[in-house]
Amino acid sequence: MSGHSVPSEIPIRHLNRSGPTSTALGIMIFAGVVSFFAALFTDPALAWKSYVVNWNYFTSLSLGGAAVAAVTWIVKAKWNWPIRRLHQSLVAFLPISFVLFVPMLVVLREDYFPWIAMMEYDPIVQKKAAYLNIPFLVSRNVVGVAALFGLALGFVYLALRPDLGALGRGGATAAHRWRERLTAGWAGQEAEENRSYHRMTRLAPVLVITWVVVMTILSFDWAMSLEPHWFSTLFGGWFFMASFWGGLAATAVLAVGLKGRDAVFDKHVGTPVLWDLGKLVFAFTVFWTYLFWSQYLPIWYGKLEWEQAWLATRLGPPWGGLSAAVIVLCFVVPFAGLLGARPKKSPRVLQSFATVVLAGLWVWQYMLIFPSLHHEGDAVFSALTPLIGVGFLGLFLTAIRWFLATFPAIQVWQPPVDPEPLEAEGR
C-alpha cells in the first residue's frame, strides 16, 4: 500500500440530501414494491426467488462493508483513513435487511426449500434431517443474523461516537436527535477516542469470525441446500469472500461518487487512496476467480454424477449464457480493465469497473439460486427480478444516504497510530 499521511485537521462533512435524489430513491423503492407484488400475484415462486436473491446480494454488500472496516482496523491500515466512514456506511442497510429477513423465515417454510418435500422419500436427504429442518433453520438464522448484525452495528457505533462529540449538542432535527442519542454518557473527547479505539480493537476480530461463520451458514441454507444432494466445502468461503469483495467494490463506487460531488472529498480521497482501493478490488477479482477455479477444477476432474450435476445445470442450456456472463463480469472485464496502475488511479475508470464487479456479483447470486429452483416452463430470466432489485437498491442507497447525511462522512478521529515514514519500504 502506498504511503499515506493523515492531515492534522479533518473537516466535518455531511452529505447534502437533495430533493431530486429523494424522489428518485422513492421511485426506485416504489417500483420494487410494485414489481414484487405483481410477481407475487402472477408467479409467487418467481417473486420469492427474486426476493431471496436480492436480500442475499444487498445484505452481502452491507456485511462486506462491515468486514472491510473490521479487517482494515485489525491490520491497522492507514491508507483508507478518508474512506473508513464509507465502509461503515454500508452497514446502515442492516436494520432494514433484518426486517426484510422476517418474511423469508415466516413465508418460505412451506414449499420453498426442495428438501422439505424430498425429506419424505429421499434416503440421502433423510440423513440430513438433523440439520435440514425448519425449526433449526429458523433458530440458527435468527440467532446468527441477529448476532452478526448486532456486532456490525456495535462496531460502527463505536467508530461514530467520538466524532459526534465535536459536533456539539442541541438542535431539533432528526439528525441532531440521533447524535444526541448516540452520545449519551459522553465522557470527553480524549476518553471517548481511547474507549472506542480499545473496544473496536477487541470487537473487530469477534466481528470477523462471526461474519465468517454466519455467512457460511447463510450460504449453506439459502443457496447450497437448494440442491440437497450437492455439497462443496469451499462454498461458504467463496460466498463470504465475494461479500468482502463486494464491500470493497461498493466502497470504490461510493468514494468516486462523493468525490465528484464534493470538494472536500475530492481533496482527501486522492489518487493514492483510489490506487490502493483499486489494487484491492483487482486483487480480490483474482482471488474470487481463484476460489471459483479451486471449486470448479476438482468437480470437473472428479466426474462424479451427483457432484457435477450442480455445474452441468449451470453450464448447459438454458443457463450457460448467464454463467458466461458471471465469468465475464466478475473476472474478464475487471481483470483486463484494472490491470496496471493508470486505470486504478482514474476515478471514472475505477468506478466503472467496480460497477461491473457489482453487476457481476448480482448475476452470480442469481445463478446460485435460480437454476436450483428451476422447473419446466419457468422463465430463465424475468424483468421482474431486477426490478425487485431496483427496490432493494433504493432502500440500500437511502440507508447509506441517511447515514452519510446524519454522521460525518469522513471519520474525523483516527486510531492513535500515526503513519511513519516507511524508509525501508520506499523502493
Place this chain on the structure above:
Amino acid sequence: MATAELRREAPTAAARRERGALPNPDVQSYSDVNRDVLKVLSRPGPGWWILFGLAAGGVGLFFTSWFWQIYKGIGVSGLNAPVGWGVYITTFVFWVGIAHSGTLISAILFLFRAPWRQSIYRAAEAMTVFAVMTAGLFPLIHVGRVWHAYWLIPYPNSRFLWPNFRSPLVWDVFAVTTYFTVSAVFFYLGTIPDLAAARDQARGLRKKFYHFISLGWRGTDREWHHFSKAYIYLAALATPLVLSVHSVVSWDFAMAIVPGWHTTIFAPYFVAGAIFSGVAMVITLAVPMRKFFGLENYLTVKHFEAMAKLCLVTGTIVLYAYLTEYFLAWYSGEPPERGSFWNRAFGHYWWANWTMLTCNGLVPLMLWFKRVRRSISALFVISIFVNIGMWFERFVIIVTSLSHEYEPWAWGLYRPSIVEMGILIGSFAWFGFWFLLFTRLLPPVAIAEMKEVLPPPLRRRRGS
C-alpha cells in the same frame, strides 16, 4: 464547515521502535549494523560445530537409508496396497508447505509495506530455498527406481512419449520447480548488497568468495535503481506463486475421488496451512538464531508478535477448514464420506488425528492472548507444536484416507518402516545442514534494509 483539531503528534522513536520500524537503541549507526550482523559470519563457536556435526550425521543417515532402499527396492518401505502413499509424500507436502512463509514474508509483506518483515525475511527466504530443496528429494525417493525419475519431465524424444499432462503429479513438477527458481533468484538478488558489505570486511579466501558472488556491487545510484526495480517485479511475480504452488500440491489429492481427498476447499486450505507451518518454522529457527548470534537488537519481541499474529490468522483458517470438512462429511449423507471422517477420529489412526487437532487447532488458540504472543519462549514451544501438527495433518489426510476407501475388503493399514523413519529424520538434518551453512556464509539479517531505517550518517563538527 466545522473543523476538529486532532491530537496527532509525530511518532516518537520509541513508538516506532515498538512497532518494529526501528531497531533497538543500541543500534545507532550503519557501522553498528555491519558489526552486529557480520560478526555472525566470523569463526564459529563450539555450539555451531556440535549442531553442524549432528546435522552432518543426520544427512549420513538420510543417504544411507535412501541408498539402502535403492539397493533393496521400494519393498523396504511400509508402502503397500492400498496405502501407496505414506511418509515420503507426507514429508514432501510438509516441506513444500514450510517453504511458503519465506515468499510470503519477503514478497507479499514487501508489497503490503509491513515494516516488521525487514529483520526476518532473509532467514525466511533461506528457509524457503532449503525447504524446497528438501521437498524436491521426496518424489525421487518415492518413485523407488530413482533412475527413472526424469520420466516426469516433458522433453522431446524419439518415441513420442510424454507424461500425462492431465495428471496433477506433472503439474506439481512445474509448480515446484517454478517456485524454487523464483524463490532462489529472489533470495539471491536480495542478498547482493549485503554480500558486498561482507566482501568489504572479509579477508583472504572469504573475500574472494564474497567478491565473486556479490557480482561487483558498488552501491551506486544506478545499481540501486536497477536493484529496486528488479526486486519489486520479482516480488510481484512471486506473489501468485504463493497461492499456486500449494494449490497444485493440494490437487494431487483433491482430483482423486478418494473419500477425504476429493474436496473443493483443499486449495485455499492447503495454502493457509502451508503459511501457518512456514511461519511456525521461521519462529522455531529465529528463536535460537537470535539467542546464539546475539541478534536481540534486530529480532525484537515485536517481530515475534507479528509472526504470532500471522500464525493465529492462518491457524484460524485451518481450523475453519477442519470444522467445515467434518460438518460437510456428515452433511453429505454419503456412507464412504462419513465413514472416512469417522475413521479419522475414532479409527486405527485416531492418535494421529487428535495430535493434528490438538497441535493445529487447540494449541494456537493460546495466541489470542497478548502475553503469549509477546513471550518468545512460549512462541518457541507453540511453533514446535504447530510443526508437529502440520506434519501429522498431511499424514492423516494421506494415510487414513487411503487405508479406508470405498470397499471394506480393500481397506488396509500402513506402518512406516525404519528406512522411512531414517529418511524422515534425515530430511530435517539435511534442511538443518543447509541452514547452518547459511548462517555462517550469508548475512542472516538484511543489512541494507536495516540501514535504511536508521538516520543517514551526517558529517559532524569536531566536538559536537
